Amino acid sequence: MNLSHLRGILTYVPEFRDKTFVIALDGAVIAHENFSHVVLDLAVLRSLNIRVVVVHGIGWQLTQAAKQSHFTPSNIDGTGVTDRPTLELAIQVANHVTHQILEALTSCDLRACYANAITAYPYGILRGVDQEFTGKVEKVDVSFLRDLLSHQIIPVLPPLGFDGEGKTFRVNSDGVALAVAEALGATKIIFLCSYAGIERSGRLIRQLPVTEAESWLKKDRPTLEPHLRSKLEHAVRACRRGVSRVHIVDGRVNEALLTEVFSREGTGTMIYADEYESIRPANKKDVRVILDLIRESMEVEELAYRSREDVANRITDYYVFELDRTVVGCVALHSYPETGQGEIACLHVARGHENKGLGRKLVSFAENVARSRGLRQVFALSTQAYTFFQQKMGFREETPQILPESRRKRYEESGRKSKILVKDLTG
Numbered sequence: 001m002n003l004s005h006l007r008g009i010l011t012y013v014p015e016f017r018d019k020t021f022v023i024a025l026d027g028a029v030i031a032h033e034n035f036s037h038v039v040l041d042l043a044v045l046r047s048l049n050i051r052v053v054v055v056h057g058i059g060w061q062l063t064q065a066a067k068q069s070h071f072t073p074s075n076i077d078g079t080g081v082t083d084r085p086t087l088e089l090a091i092q093v094a095n096h097v098t099h100q101i102l103e104a105l106t107s108c109d110l111r112a113c114y115a116n117a118i119t120a121y122p123y124g125i126l127r128g129v130d131q132e133f134t135g136k137v138e139k140v141d142v143s144f145l146r147d148l149l150s151h152q153i154i155p156v157l158p159p160l161g162f163d164g165e166g167k168t169f170r171v172n173s174d175g176v177a178l179a180v181a182e183a184l185g186a187t188k189i190i191f192l193c194s195y196a197g198i199e200r201s202g203r204l205i206r207q208l209p210v211t212e213a214e215s216w217l218k219k220d221r222p223t224l225e226p227h228l229r230s231k232l233e234h235a236v237r238a239c240r241r242g243v244s245r246v247h248i249v250d251g252r253v254n255e256a257l258l259t260e261v262f263s264r265e266g267t268g269t270m271i272y273a274d275e276y277e278s279i280r281p282a283n284k285k286d287v288r289v290i291l292d293l294i295r296e297s298m299e300v301e302e303l304a305y306r307s308r309e310d311v312a313n314r315i316t317d318y319y320v321f322e323l324d325r326t327v328v329g330c331v332a333l334h335s336y337p338e339t340g341q342g343e344i345a346c347l348h349v350a351r352g353h354e355n356k357g358l359g360r361k362l363v364s365f366a367e368n369v370a371r372s373r374g375l376r377q378v379f380a381l382s383t384q385a386y387t388f389f390q391q392k393m394g395f396r397e398e399t400p401q402i403l404p405e406s407r408r409k410r411y412e413e414s415g416r417k418s419k420i421l422v423k424d425l426t427g
């Protein structure tokens with residue numbers, strides 16, 4: 001990367017400012033001589049106000065430590081049975097690796113700390129076999145991580161978790177990265193590994209839509225190497241749960257991380273969710289689902305009251321956001337062809353799914369529908385989310401005069417005194 005790349009990087013700065021990237025480091029990358037360069041790359045991300053969370057593995061170090069002590073661990077990556085001696089060694093190794101990362105970050109003047117943010121429960125008995133100290137991530141302490149990030153501190157998470165009684169469990173680091181990214185509503189997970197990315201017939205795949213990755217996992221599962229299978233499975237789940245980009249990058253290559261983030265071509269494999277594929281037109285069966293979703297918001301007057309008939313009669317105007325076959329958001333676009341305007345209405349995101357970008361996606365989607373219908377302007381009426389429209393979606397406040405006449409009449413009759421937010425559509 002040279003000075004001329006700086007201009008290229010600058011185009012990404014507004015897009016990534018204040019966004020969260022989860023950087024998942026394989027143990028082998030931390031042991032590699034390029035690791036000091038990886039840390040410099042993290043310093044660049046921080047200098048651009050990107051919030052960085054580091055999750056690390058210990059597979060390579062655990063293998064080395066076991067070899068040195070002539071010990072055979074019951075598993076290396078936190079996915080099989082973890083017996084007591086393997087857990088003890090994993091704790092020692094994990095502490096050492098976390099310390100190594102903290103040392104390296106500190107040497108670049110980056111503030112960082114070990115974050116005990118994972119609650120894990122035992123995996124239990126699988127096909128009759130007790131997985132002993134292998135755990136699964138149950139909960140992520142989101143407010144703790146958010147506090148650290150808001151104080152410009154990089155949280156570093158090892159592949160370990162505690163249960164409610166303080167017992168330690170070994171967890172898989174890919175699983176930690178996924179859980180943390182989902183909980184924080186991260187923009188990206190970047191897996192830094194000791195291979196180039198995902199290859200097919202000897203060719204590196206640069207970009208892989210999540211639907212394609214899913215069909216590989218279905219068709220070719222037995223032929224995929226376990227480490228690639230794990231990365232692909234976690235990438236697919238991440239994309240399905242709102243983390244729209246997952247990158248698999250060779251952490252042994254100088255500047256691979258920055259090139260992946262700040263260039264169109266990248267260096268590794270990017271698995272991506274089509275931003276809008278989770279949004280579909282609503283159908284008759286969704287009427288009840290939509291009403292259940294918005295009931296509370298109607299009660300507290302965030303949304304205007306709508307009866308079952310109101311929704312049913314205009315159901316073709318509605319769109320729903322579906323995650324894992326559950327509707328978690330909705331929006332409607334009512335057209336006023338006589339004035340070339342569209343109303344974005346009934347925008348709602350279910351509690352528990354907020355702050356993951358769903359609201360923004362629903363509004364952008366409705367804007368695109370309006371464009372495709374040849375409308376030149378959209379408006380929204382809001383009592384409690386007007387700053388969302390202004391600050392996040394680029395709407396401006398206007399007077400009722402801007403509304404189509406029929407709509408203005410209803411606006412005045414309702415007495416809700418909603419703010420009127422407007423956006424001109426271009427392109």
Ligand SMILES: CC(C)(COP(=O)(O)OP(=O)(O)OC[C@H]1O[C@@H](n2cnc3c(N)ncnc32)[C@H](O)[C@@H]1OP(=O)(O)O)[C@@H](O)C(=O)NCCC(=O)NCCS
Nearest residue numbers: 302347348349354355356357358359360382384385387388
């Ligand atoms: C408004 C709403 C749709 C946002 O959905 P969301 O999925 O949480 O939004 P996103 O994740 O895309 O964006 C979150 C950002 O918007 C901000 N935001 C969310 N709700 C907001 C509100 N009511 N007012 C101002 N800002 C808001 C968040 O603080 C966050 O800011 P950040 O990115 O700087 O951290 C959701 O909160 C909701 O359903 N509200 C109740 C119904 C409502 O008021 N609908 C609008 C009627 S027209």
